[in-house]
Amino acid sequence: MQQLTVSGVEIAYLDQGTGPAVVIGHCSSASHKEWLPLIAELQSDWRVLAPDFIGYGQSDPWPANEPFRTDADLSVLLSVADKADGELHLVGHSYGAALALEAARMLGSRVKSLVLIEPVSFHLSAKRDGLSGQKSSDWAKRCSVPLPRATTGPRRRPS
Numbered sequence: 834m835q836q837l838t839v840s841g842v843e844i845a846y847l848d849q850g851t852g853p854a855v856v857i858g859h860c861s862s863a864s865h866k867e868w869l870p871l872i873a874e875l876q877s878d879w880r881v882l883a884p885d886f887i888g889y890g891q892s893d894p895w896p897a898n899e900p901f902r903t904d905a906d907l908s909v910l911l912s913v914a915d916k917a918d919g920e921l922h923l924v925g926h927s928y929g930a931a932l933a934l935e936a937a938r939m940l941g942s943r944v945k946s947l948v949l950i951e952p953v954s955f956h957l958s959a960k961r962d963g964l965s966g967q968k969s970s971d972w973a974k975r976c977s978v979p980l981p982r983a984t985t986g987p988r989r990r991p992s
Contacts, residue, residue, distance in 0.1 A: 834891055839912045840905050845891035846884035846913050850876030853945075854917030856936075857883040858910055858929025860951075864890025867926065884913045886929075910936045914943075924948040 834845045847865045849872060859867045865883035872881045885892040886906045895901050902908075910932045914921055922945055925933030930952035937944045 837912055837916075839887075839909045840902065841899075842887050842895060842905070843893040844884055844887070844909050844912070846882060846916075847872065848880070848882050848916065850878070850880045852879045854880045854882060854914075854919075854921040856910065856914045856917065856921055856923050856933075857881060858923075858925035858932050859883070859886065859889070860927035860929055863926075866890065868924075880917065882913045882916055884909050886910075886932075907932050907935055907939075911939065914940060919943070920945045922946045922948075924950075925952065926950040927953055 835848050837844050837846065845865075855875060857865070857868050857871070859865060864885045868881075868883050872883065875881050886909055888894040892909075895905065906928075910929075914923075914936060920943055921940075923933040923937055923940075925931070925948070927950070930949040933947060934949060934952055937947045
């Protein structure tokens, strides 16, 4: 594991393999280890960079005496992406996917592909639209579309 400092916090990240860069973000209850089977498959042809976000895996926790910054883990992902020269590919799961989505917006044309698995991006959408004080669940309700009522034909008794 490599180390870098982001926002005064020591961050651990895996840097393995050679080739085009893939930056991978884990979900909120994991670490880079979530991706070990994928990394094993990719490392012969790809350079994989996989951080442990703040307080996860081998990364240090956020300092208790400082208010948490909502963009802190985004800064982690962007700092790890800066370790790769040129173009890169972003992959994320859940919380990591939300961060990858925002990172792609900021990195622009450097991003050649974006893979998002179950992204949770309501908080990012709310922030961008000036609704950062609203709960993400409230924002999700505003964005939801009512599902059509299920219709069924007459019930038949099993024979």
